[in-house]
Structure formats: structure tokens, C-alpha cells
Amino acid sequence: MSHGRDTSPKPYAVVAEFDSPEALLEAAKTVRSNGYRDMDAYSPMPVHGLTDIIDFKDDKLGFVVFAHGVMGFLLGYGLQWWTSTGFNFGGTWFQNTGLNGYAHNVGGKPLFSYPAFFPPAYELTILLAAFGATFGMIAFNGLPKPHHPVMNAACMARASADRFVLAVEATDPRYDEDEVFELMNTLNPLSVERVWTEEGY
Amino acid sequence: MAGHTPIDKDLLTGDHSYETLDAAIGDIVLDSTTHNKPEVKLPGGIKSSPWQLMFGFGFLFVNILLMSLTVLVFNGIGVWGNNQPTGWGFDIVNFVWWIGIGHAGTLISAVLLLLRQKWRNSINRMAEAMTIFAVMCAGLYPLLHTGRPWVAYWLFPYPNITGMWPQFRSPLVWDVFAVSTYMTVSILFWFVGLIPDFATLRDRSRKRVSQVVYGMLSLGWRGSAKHWHRYEHASIILAGLSTPLVLSVHTIVSFDFAMGIVPGWNVTIFPPYFVAGAVFAGFAMVILFAIPLRKLYKLDTIITDKHLDWMAKVMLATGLIVFYGYIMEVFYAKYSGVEPELALFHNRISLSEAPYSWAFWMLILTNGIIPQLMWSPKLRRSTWALVTVAVSVSIGMWFERYVIIPISLTRDYMPGAYGYYTPTLWDFGMFFGTIGLFIFLMFLFVRFLPMINMFEMKELLHQMKHEQGHDDHAPGHGDAVAEEAH
Incomplete structure (x- = not known):
């Protein structure tokens, strides 16, 4: 199944699940202040102020x-x-060239x-x-993308309904799965998950 | 933030959570049994439901439409009542009528988004669907009026062996560009709005087929904060593009007349007057669909009386602009003193001498007088009054085009060329056929797509809860950040 990509299982992110946009914003701020940079969040509707916290801007x-x-x-x-x-324009620029239009x-x-x-x-x-x-x-946005590694997380099933998910991605230079997991657990989440992927990300 | 007006509490009533919103809107689509309720007993013991009846009614008229089109294409447009001097009859009357109905959808989705009107959230999806279906119905008329619809692509500029190109100085060619752009942009805007809702349906569905279909339609949307950032950017840009577009479409439609030298057509007030008329007719149609649908699918906590009230107010306001247009037309005739214009005015109002004056007075009654009922707050909240006025406006706006087109064409400059226009059975067949097509498509839409924008309703719910939070409980809940973003 290899398409020239390394498809061995690799950590993708640690995700925490919240039940309100306010809790998500609060958690994102804490995680950010702990120095993590490669973050994303998943929500059923736009949560204003989030992109400022995760420092994302795209014009x-x-x-x-x-x-x-x-x-x-x-x-x-x-x-x-x-x-x-x-x-x-008074000249004969395109005469007999097939480009003379329909003047x-x-x-x-x-x-x-x-x-x-x-x-x-x-x-x-x-x-x-x-x-x-x-x-x-x-x-x-890199769409269409029917499957994305973060969808391996169980809590993502409700991220389009009524759950707000914060992710710290493994590409972060300070990423240490256990440390992030611990930190996430201190934020009063509904659940925390380690997300792994075999998609060669 | 200073100047931040609180959200009206009446925009979303009842005790809603994100989950109940999804259930109320999404399950209409995902649970096919909702369309079998409430049960209606037909004579002969046949069980049916309002959805099935309306769908069947629409389907019946779609067949009448197909039959009319077959007869038309087989025999040519001679089966219509068009004659000399009336080269434009029902085909253009109905074209303009349908295009106008579509305009409310774009106004609600684009203009009210730019104006940050929260009340658009409950009705924009439905109104946008109406736009697309109305433009589809409208497009049929000029397409068929070409007489040879299979070569309608000649209207578009494309390199061809004869070396001919469209006559770009003609408003009819502008119409081709305006209407096809309008159709395309409306579909894009509608689809962009649907992407997150498709994702919600994908995740909510328990059936494999709908998971796959909605999954593909959602393009794999996962609600990433980064995606939402670009998504909102794209939405606001599309709204910004649709606003001048919607104004230009009916302006260009009015140019079809205003650029001509026929009395009653060659007036500069046409563009704004047509745009206002379009919004007027469109809101009437939104009201006509919103009232039964919210009752049938128990959506009255989401499409509240407040929404109906505001739609009625917009209808009243645009109706007054249209009425001002009628007054100005009379003023033009009188003030110019030009004989053909004065004669036209006479042809409209004189009950004893003008053959079409009934249509003009019908127009004044249905479009000018009956909508004035909407001044009363009590009537704006009465569904029966609203339905009556909306039906009256729909009829009135149809008569407006009827008054403009045959009256002017049958009596222009040369008395020797006076005529009369009588539509035929096939004119009516096609007209009622397109109404059937519209109903058919609307009920298909109700069956397969969420008729209210779910993520925008959730956003509204969040904002309302958030504001309430400021009132009653302690701060320190991400407020500072959220406040900055407001």
C-alpha cells in the first residue's frame, strides 16, 4: 500500500474534548502559554478569537x-x-489572421x-x-480530503455537532506525547486522546 | 465593545442546545419518516402526508410543464399567444416574475450578512434554495422563446466557423451574462454554506448511504479553526460579491425594457424600481414557504414570529418603494407631456376605454393597497394575514409585469399597429408548470438538504448564551478573548 510514503504508525497529535467554546478558548490559551505552537482546534461552528490564540493568520x-x-x-x-x-484601430492588425473579430x-x-x-x-x-x-x-483548506488523521480520534465524531476539540500536533518542536497528555488533563476536558496515524503524515 | 447591540431574544425561542438544534433541523433530512407525518386521510382510505401531497402536486405540474414544452418545441412558439405587435408575452412576464422571486434569497444571504443581521440565519438556506429554483424556472422562458433551444449556446461568445460573435451592445446579451453569473454564484454561495452542515449530517447519520453521500458532499470538512478562518473570509467575500450582483441582475433585466423606446418602458426609474419589486416578490415567496414548513416540521422555535414580523416589514418597505415607482411612472407621463406616454397612462387607468385597465387596477389593489395591512403589528404576527398578503403580492408582482409588457406593446406609437394579446392554453400550461417545478424542487430540497443553516444557528445560540452569561454569572470564562473578537 505504500505510495512512496512512510506509512508506519506515527503519533499525529494529542486531542482534548470540551463541551463549550469558552472552555476551548481557555484551554487553547493555557496550552499556548506553555509554549506549544503547532495547534489546531475543531468545532461545529466558527469560534471567534481562536485563530488569534493559536496565532494563525491567512490573508x-x-x-x-x-x-x-x-x-x-x-x-x-x-x-x-x-x-x-x-x-x-484604423489599421489592419488582424486582417486575414482569423482574429479579425466581427466588426x-x-x-x-x-x-x-x-x-x-x-x-x-x-x-x-x-x-x-x-x-x-x-x-x-x-x-x-486542502479539501476535499475525505479522511484526515485527526478523524482517528473518537471525540471527532461529535466535533461537527456539539463538541469542541483542541489538538497539539506532533510536528511541534516541543512535542512530547506524555507531557502534552498530562497538560491536557489539567484543563478539565471531557476526554483526552492520543491520535496516531498510518497515513504517512 | 461600544455600540454592540444585544441579540434579540426572540430569534431563537425554546430551550435549545447544540444537540437539539441538530436534532430539530438535521433529523428532518436523516429520518425519512418525518415526511410521513402528520397523516392525512384521502378519500378512499389512502394515507398520505402534507409532504407527499405537495410533492405529488408539484410532480403533476412538472408533467404538465413537460407536456407544454413538448408541444411547444414540436410546433414552435406559434402555440403561444405572442403576435404582432406583442412579440413578448408570457415568456418575458414569467421570466421577470421568477427572476424577481429569486432575489430575496440573495438579499437575505448576502446583504443581511454584510449588515450583520442575525435574523437571516434561520431563513437564508431556504431563501437561497428558492433563488436557485426560481432562476431555473426563469431561465426556461428565454431558452424556449429562442424557438430553437437546442442551439441556445449561440447566445454565448464562443469561436465558431461562421466567425460571428454576440451583439454585446444589446441588453439581451447582457441578460445572458447576468443571469448565468447569478445562477452560478448563487449555487456556489449555497454550496459553501452547506459544506459544514454536510459534515454534521455525515457524522450524525447512522445509514451507510447517507454517510457516504454527505461525506463526499462535505469534502471531508472537519471544522478546523484554520479552515473556519478561511471559510468565514470566503463567506464574507461571496456576500460582498453577491450584493452588487443581485442589484445588477434585476437592473439588467430592467434594461431589457428601459433601453427600448416603447412608451412606458423608456424610463430611468426602472432599475431601482425593478430591484425593489424583486425583493418585494421574493420576500412574499419566502413567507409563503416559511409559514407552512415551520408548522409542518415544528420549527417555530427557530423560525419565530419575530422572523415573520421582520420579513413582513421588509415586504412593506419594498412595497412602498414599488408603489412610489407607480406614482413616478404617472408623474413622468404627465410631466413630460409626451403624447405617447400620456396615451399609455390613459391606457392603463381608463376603465371604460382601455382594454387592459383591469390589470392595472388589479395591480394597484394587490400590490399597492393590500400590503398596507402590514402596518399593523398584530397582522404581521398573524400567519393567515401574512399568507393572504404574500399571495396578494405574488399575484400583484405578476400583474406588474403584465401591465408593463402587453399594455405598452399593444399600443405604441402607431394606432394602425394597435393589437391585443391573449395568452393561450400552452402559455398557462408552461406558467403553472414552472410553479409546479418550483414546488417539486422545494420539497425535494426539504427532503434531502437541511433547510436551515445548522452551524449558523449554533453560532447564534452560542452568542445568545454568551450574552446571557455577561448578565448573570461570574466572568473569567474566556470572556476577554471572545470580547476582543466581537
């Missing part, structure tokens, strides 16, 4: 959406400009009728930006 999406929007706008105007004029005089309007070309360009701006936002979010 890439905004830039991706902006780039897509600009692309959509240029694509929209470019398409209409080309197809309505063949980029013919026709319609009601005496200028070939490059830029005000009339605004609505399609506007819609394409929104369309591409929305693609950027949706698929950008999915891609940056």
Missing part, C-alpha cells in the same frame, strides 16, 4: 479573489473589444462601445471573483 484568499476579479474584468472587456472591433456598424455606434460593454465585463468580474473565493477557500 491569501483576499488577494486571490482580487486577482480573479481583475482577470474577469480584463477578460470581459478584452473579449468584447476584440470581437467587436478586431482590435482594428459591424450597429446603429452608428462606435465599434468599441465601452459603456455598453460594461455590464458583461462587470458580470464576468463577479463570476471569476466568486470562483476564486469558493475554489480558493477549498484549495487553501
